[in-house]
Amino acid sequence: xxxxxxxxxxxxxxxxxxxxxxxxxxxxxxxxxxxxxxxxxxxxxxxxxxxxxxxxxxxxxxxxxxxxxxxxxxxxxxxxxxxxxxxxxxxxxxxxxxxxxxxxxxxxxxxxxxxxxxxxxxxxxxxxxxxxxxxxxxxxxxxxxxxxxxxxxxxxxxxxxxxxxxxxxxxxxxxxxxxxxxxxxxxxxxx
Amino acid sequence: xxxxxxxxxxxxxxxxxxxxxxxxxxxxxxxxxxxxxxxxxxxxxxxxxxxxxxxxxxxxxxxxxxxxxxxxxxxxxxxxxxxxxxxxxxxxxxxxxxxxxxxxxxxxxxxxxxxxxxxxxxxxxxxxxxxxxxxxxxxxxxxxxxxxxxxxxxxxxxxxxxxxxxxxxxxxxxxxxxxxxxxxxxxxxxx
Numbered sequence: 489x490x491x492x493x494x495x496x497x498x499x500x501x502x503x504x505x506x507x508x509x510x511x512x513x514x515x516x517x518x519x520x521x522x523x524x525x526x527x528x529x530x531x532x533x534x535x536x537x538x539x540x541x542x543x544x545x546x547x548x549x550x551x552x553x554x555x556x557x558x559x560x561x562x563x564x565x566x567x568x569x570x571x572x573x574x575x576x577x578x579x580x581x582x583x584x585x586x587x588x589x590x591x592x593x594x595x596x597x598x599x600x601x602x603x604x605x606x607x608x609x610x611x612x613x614x615x616x617x618x619x620x621x622x623x624x625x626x627x628x629x630x631x632x633x634x635x636x637x638x639x640x641x642x643x644x645x646x647x648x649x650x651x652x653x654x655x656x657x658x659x660x661x662x663x664x665x666x667x668x669x670x671x672x673x674x675x676x677x678x679x
Numbered sequence: 680x681x682x683x684x685x686x687x688x689x690x691x692x693x694x695x696x697x698x699x700x701x702x703x704x705x706x707x708x709x710x711x712x713x714x715x716x717x718x719x720x721x722x723x724x725x726x727x728x729x730x731x732x733x734x735x736x737x738x739x740x741x742x743x744x745x746x747x748x749x750x751x752x753x754x755x756x757x758x759x760x761x762x763x764x765x766x767x768x769x770x771x772x773x774x775x776x777x778x779x780x781x782x783x784x785x786x787x788x789x790x791x792x793x794x795x796x797x798x799x800x801x802x803x804x805x806x807x808x809x810x811x812x813x814x815x816x817x818x819x820x821x822x823x824x825x826x827x828x829x830x831x832x833x834x835x836x837x838x839x840x841x842x843x844x845x846x847x848x849x850x851x852x853x854x855x856x857x858x859x860x861x862x863x864x865x866x867x868x869x870x
Contacts, residue, residue, distance in 0.1 A: 490750045493743040493821050504695040506718045509702055509796060511695060516745060524819045527697045528746035529720070529796070552684040553794040554707060555719035559681045560794055601792045601844045603744040603751055605700060605720070608793070609842075628715045630684050645788075646861055651800075653792045653844040660851040670837055 492519050495526070503527070531608035535578040536565040536654040538596065538662055539588060539615045546638055546662065547586055547618065551631040560652045561644065564633075565610070574611040574679055582615060584624055586633045591617025595675035596661050601653055610654050611679055614665065614672060638662055683710050686717070694718070722799035726769040727756040727845040729787065729853055730779060730806045737829055737853065738777055738809065742822040751843045752835065756801070765802040765870055773806055775815055777824045782808025786866035787852050792844055801845050802870055805856065805863065829853055 495516040504511035510530040518524055539547035549562045566581035568574060575593060582588055596612040625631070641659045644650040650659065664670035686707040695702035701721040709715055730738035740753045757772035759765060766784060773779055787803040816822070832850045835841040841850065855861035 490741075490743065493741065493750055493823065495743055495745050503697060504702060506694060506702060506704065507716050508718045509720070511697060511700055511702065513697065514745070518819055519821050522819065525698050526745040527699045529700070550681075550684065552681065552686055553791075554686050554705070554717040555796065555798040556791060556794055556800075559684055560791070562794075597839055598842055599844050599847060600747060600751070600842045602797065602799070603747055603753075603843055605746065606793065606797075607746040609747075628709055628713065630710050632684065646855075646864075648788055648864065648867070651789055651791045652794055653790050653848065656790060657844065657847050657851075660848075664837075673837075673839060676839070 494519060495524070498523065502530075527605065529602070529606040529608070531606050532570065533568045533574070533609045533611070534565055535568060535574050535581060535611045535613065536563045536658060537578050537582045537613055537615050538563055538658045539582060539586070539590065539618055540662065541618055541635065542616075544638055544666060545635050546641060547588060547633060548636050548641070549585065549631045549633050560655075561650050562652050562655050563658050565654060575613065575675075578611070578613045578615070583621065584626070585631060587621045587623035588615075588618045589621060590615035591619070594672045595679065596672050597657070598676070598679060599654065599657055612654065612658055612661065614662070638666060685710060686715070689714065693721075718796065720793070720797040720799070722797050723761065724759045724765070724800045724802070725756055726759065726765050726772060726802045726804065727754045727849060728769050728773045728804055728806050729754055729849045730773060730777070730781065730809055731853065732809055732826065733807075735829055735857060736826050737832060738779060738824060739827050739832070740776065740822045740824050751846075752841050753843050753846050754849050756845060766804065766866075769802070769804045769806070774812065775817070776820075776822060778812045778814035779806075779809045780812060781806035782810070785863045786870065787863050788848070789867070789870060790845065790848055803845065803849055803852065805853070829857060
């Protein structure tokens with residue numbers, strides 16, 4: 489049904505390989521037969537964890553994000569290692585960044601955060617039955633963790649204090665889940 | 680309060696300048712005094728428009744996004760031109776992509792979609808009092824527009840058919856606005 493929208497790859501090359509970023513430049517054939525260049529970041533994908541305590545409060549992070557030169561309120565998150573299952577990645581990132589482990593894990597949703605210029609996807613999980621332990625941050629990683637009532641986070645989405653997309657979307661989802669309006673869907677195959 | 684998290688720029692250089700993407704590589708001083716490299720995309724920012732009809736339905740787009748090789752359901756959106764006001768950009772993009780103009784515009788929120796590797800921000804506006812006109816797509820731009828009830832979009836966020844972050848967040852906001860739970864905030868200065 490989408491033939492009139494579809495772009496087809498003609499050729500491709502990696503035009504930049506940096507420390508972290510890889511830029512791909514493909515020539516595509518447009519729906520009208522003309523050619524165009526599409527340039528985008530190759531990204532392995534990431535996970536974000538919504539760590540929910542039994543009292544309805546949430547484990548959050550505050551982290552300095554250099555590209556925007558300021559501290560963001562965020563859910564724990566991190567990049568998927570090559571070949572890593574997304575749920576294993578979620579468990580690893582939660583433990584590394586916060587020290588917590590969780591007894592129950594539930595898939596929430598998958599989001600695409602920069603569809604114009606990146607192939608990144610983010611997979612969100614809710615983690616419950618939390619137990620505190622020792623965190624082990626990566627070299628060069630600095631972040632604070634704290635516990636917040638969900639109502640505070642909802643208010644911070646409303647008033648613009650929370651602007652990170654995985655965190656905005658995770659807060660909206662937690663509100664839906666905790667109110668009983670939505671049940672998280674089953675985890676799709678291949679995620 | 681965030682000195683223990685803050686990273687300070689030591690030097691910077693543009694390491695890749697492509698057709699669309701610019702990659703910046705900065706050396707930073709970490710909170711512990713060590714050095715690290717931060718690599719990120721320089722992006723001018725973008726706007727997204729939530730076009731709301733008087734009957735509560737919404738004007739949407741379907742567009743092929745090459746980095747992910749599939750069609751996405753999206754709100755009208757586009758990059759900010761150099762020096763362009765975000766509201767002017769929203770009006771321009773709505774008209775170019777859909778042909779519609781709007782009598783009333785309201786700021787909704789600002790979001791950051793890739794804080795680990797891009798300085799992009801997206802400014803969302805609600806547009807009401809819509810009047811149909813002629814659209815004028817950019818060269819090489821192909822997209823379908825259609826009208827959908829908000830309930831359909833909410834269901835598509837829940838079931839994973841809508842995964843584009845500006846669209847997920849816009850749908851959650853529209854649900855809050857139309858239910859009367861949230862009033863959009865005033866437009867911040869400098870946006």
